[in-house]
Amino acid sequence: MQAMLLAVARILLLLILGTRVSDGKATLLMERTLHKLADDYESLSAEALVLSPSVLSFPNSPIYVPVVKEVDVINPTRKPMRLSAVTMNRTEFQVSHLKDLKIPPRHLYRIPILFLPTEPGKIEADLSFKFPKGEKLLRARGAGSSNIFKLKSLSNITIHIDTQVVAPIRIYNPKKTLYLVKEVFTTEKFFHLSLPNVAPRNSKNKNQPSTSKLWEIRPKETKRIIDLNFHSKVPGIFVGYVHLKTEDSNMIIPVQINVLKESVAHRPARINFGILTFKRQVRGRVVELSNVGTAPVQIYGFEDIARHRCKSSLKMEWTHGMIIQPQSRISARALLQCDQDEAILSGSIRILTNKSNITIPYSGSVLQGTLAYSRNSVVFRIPPLKSKASSRSACGSSHLENSLVLTNRFSRTVSILNVSLEHRSFKLIMTSKATRGKALRPGEQWPLCKIRLKPVGEDRQASLISASLRVITNISTFNMPIRAFDGSFEVFDPAASAVKPLYVSGDDKRITTSSKLRKLAVSTGTMRFVVRNPNPVELRITHLKSSAASVRPRVILSPAAAKKLSSRKGGRTGANAGAASSSSAVIIPASTNATLLINLTEAHRLSKGASSSSSSVRVTMKAELPFFKEHPCPHVARPTRLSFPIRYAMVAGSVEWSPPVISFSQAYTKSAAAAAAAAASNPPPLPPRYTSSIFITNHYDTEIKLLSVSRSCDQAG
Numbered sequence: 001m002q003a004m005l006l007a008v009a010r011i012l013l014l015l016i017l018g019t020r021v022s023d024g025k026a027t028l029l030m031e032r033t034l035h036k037l038a039d040d041y042e043s044l045s046a047e048a049l050v051l052s053p054s055v056l057s058f059p060n061s062p063i064y065v066p067v068v069k070e071v072d073v074i075n076p077t078r079k080p081m082r083l084s085a086v087t088m089n090r091t092e093f094q095v096s097h098l099k100d101l102k103i104p105p106r107h108l109y110r111i112p113i114l115f116l117p118t119e120p121g122k123i124e125a126d127l128s129f130k131f132p133k134g135e136k137l138l139r140a141r142g143a144g145s146s147n148i149f150k151l152k153s154l155s156n157i158t159i160h161i162d163t164q165v166v167a168p169i170r171i172y173n174p175k176k177t178l179y180l181v182k183e184v185f186t187t188e189k190f191f192h193l194s195l196p197n198v199a200p201r202n203s204k205n206k207n208q209p210s211t212s213k214l215w216e217i218r219p220k221e222t223k224r225i226i227d228l229n230f231h232s233k234v235p236g237i238f239v240g241y242v243h244l245k246t247e248d249s250n251m252i253i254p255v256q257i258n259v260l261k262e263s264v265a266h267r268p269a270r271i272n273f274g275i276l277t278f279k280r281q282v283r284g285r286v287v288e289l290s291n292v293g294t295a296p297v298q299i300y301g302f303e304d305i306a307r308h309r310c311k312s313s314l315k316m317e318w319t320h321g322m323i324i325q326p327q328s329r330i331s332a333r334a335l336l337q338c339d340q341d342e343a344i345l346s347g348s349i350r351i352l353t354n355k356s357n358i359t360i361p362y363s364g365s366v367l368q369g370t371l372a373y374s375r376n377s378v379v380f381r382i383p384p385l386k387s388k389a390s391s392r393s394a395c396g397s398s399h400l401e402n403s404l405v406l407t408n409r410f411s412r413t414v415s416i417l418n419v420s421l422e423h424r425s426f427k428l429i430m431t432s433k434a435t436r437g438k439a440l441r442p443g444e445q446w447p448l449c450k451i452r453l454k455p456v457g458e459d460r461q462a463s464l465i466s467a468s469l470r471v472i473t474n475i476s477t478f479n480m481p482i483r484a485f486d487g488s489f490e491v492f493d494p495a496a497s498a499v500k501p502l503y504v505s506g507d508d509k510r511i512t513t514s515s516k517l518r519k520l521a522v523s524t525g526t527m528r529f530v531v532r533n534p535n536p537v538e539l540r541i542t543h544l545k546s547s548a549a550s551v552r553p554r555v556i557l558s559p560a561a562a563k564k565l566s567s568r569k570g571g572r573t574g575a576n577a578g579a580a581s582s583s584s585a586v587i588i589p590a591s592t593n594a595t596l597l598i599n600l601t602e603a604h605r606l607s608k609g610a611s612s613s614s615s616s617v618r619v620t621m622k623a624e625l626p627f628f629k630e631h632p633c634p635h636v637a638r639p640t641r642l643s644f645p646i647r648y649a650m651v652a653g654s655v656e657w658s659p660p661v662i663s664f665s666q667a668y669t670k671s672a673a674a675a676a677a678a679a680a681s682n683p684p685p686l687p688p689r690y691t692s693s694i695f696i697t698n699h700y701d702t703e704i705k706l707l708s709v710s711r712s713c714d715q716a717g
Helices: 002-017 389-395 559-568 672-680
Strands: 019-022 025-028 033-036 050-052 055-057 067-075 081-083 085-088 093-095 101-103 107-115 121-131 134-145 154-160 164-172 179-185 191-194 222-231 236-246 250-260 264-267 271-276 282-291 297-306 312-317 329-338 342-353 358-367 379-381 401-408 414-420 426-430 445-453 464-473 477-485 490-492 518-521 526-533 539-546 551-557 586-588 592-600 612-624 640-651 655-658 665-667 689-691 695-698
Touching: 081 121, 085 093, 093 121, 101 107, 107 134, 154 164, 154 222, 164 179, 164 236, 179 222, 191 236, 222 236, 264 342, 264 358, 271 282, 271 329, 282 358, 297 312, 312 342, 329 342, 329 358, 414 426, 414 445, 426 464, 539 551, 551 586, 551 612, 586 592, 592 612, 592 640
Parallel strands: 055 134, 154 250, 271 358, 379 477, 518 640
Antiparallel strands: 019 025, 033 107, 050 067, 067 107, 081 101, 085 121, 093 107, 121 134, 164 222, 179 236, 191 222, 236 250, 264 282, 282 329, 297 342, 312 329, 342 358, 401 445, 414 464, 426 445, 464 477, 490 526, 526 592, 539 586, 539 612, 551 592, 612 640, 655 695, 665 689
């Protein structure tokens, strides 16, 4: 309780002191204190300054609600030492202006650090304490959550020079009682705050709020409480803060206003393409262009002003001649490509407009290589929901945990800066505390981490879980896909309008969303279904049969799937080019569809005089995953099965078309008079056009659907 009161007192002190602008940057004023060390204080380092704590952790805080913690800069030596400055790489963390701070011997300075989240999520930063002989880094961590008062940011305001800005500040009352705003103020001189249009206390206009009721917010109401007014005749970046004091909390809203000479603003200010890790790689970056003026701006094109010798290719994806209306924005995409193995890229993109040209600097580099790893490390087989105890004890949990080993394939040293995996189904276990900052020499291997697939319960419905392991290095950011799947496959009815499957294989899965009667003509006797492999690995159909000897199922691959498999197998498709029976196997590539044909033989011909005959058959399919075939755990190497019924009816009848032989007659595209006039001017001759009509007659007792029309002659129209 005392700690909470102390924190509230510090925040109130912060609000009273306000802000300070130094070197074009606004900083929040906070008081630092000097303390003498105890006589019996001992330090492991008697010759250097010590920071305490070693890691500064802030509690979760709503957006725009500040939290203050303190860092002790300890001088355990017998001589005075000097702290030059404190800097940080994230604006969410603030420290009072420090310059040439002298720390007496056996003393410490207690420096308050403020954390002001401006967006939800985890936020980390490095605080650099600079001394005459070096610097010390302190890691700061915090997390922001959504603001229940629904305050909007004032940090993304961009205007043209000599333009007036009025930015309203609104507050939402989420409570069930009246909410009161007590005070709103700022110490900045470049903008001022004004009340919205209010009526005097004695006014009879009930539609306008009175001054006395302006800051009383009714339950579930959003009210405009104050306006920020700004006007500047000089360009620049203006940074400050607006302080809000309510009946139960204190909030700080950062303000950043960019004043430009040009009519078009761009974000980012500099395009960083990063490091291209292989030759002819295309790297794209989104560029946002905003018209901050009062007249439309038309974009004519762009120029690449390169300052490097690499034969690169830079393109802009946008609509040529597009017009940006006043106070509007568009998004374009800049693409960079280089045909060299190693290069340093730098230059500028000059965007040509009808007002003035915009210059956006860019940078990047090319370094061929990668961080190699085994695919077995990032692929998991989801265990069955119900498994035998003997098999479970034999496997243990080893099949749910993989080790990831990285190999540096670059020609230079790679430093690992951060590793993250954010997915509720996976857990990241670091193998060493020294991973952050670890330097891998060329060709060196390093056991980075272990990835664990968390146990799943009976409520799990997903058969495919996708995640990404993010590894940030000094060269580039690598996203390694992680997949967990149960190996199931799906059967669709292509004639049905619903997208969801009829049947799904797998452990304890029997989805029968439709049992519609399939009507088949006696002349065809063939049913078509679609077999989909949703897994990221190949699926091998090893067993396929029906319950009736007169019904013969087979699986064939589409030309696209066969070509995909052929390219991976070195041009050999084997049994996949044709049918599969119980003695042959068909491999369905990852995330690919195949066709399941159910052929009915002569035994299913209709009896004499019958118009239709209904029947059913059960088809059984069995498949295995070659990727896990050699795995020692039976849970992982297990095959997947599917047995499903098919109801069908043989229907008598036929389809007749006439004429039996199609003959074409020549038709002209122009009348005789028009043709004579055209001939007088000697135009190029028009090719003749041939037309013919085809009539189709349905002799079945049910309607038919024309699905496709194909031709087998190259000269046909």
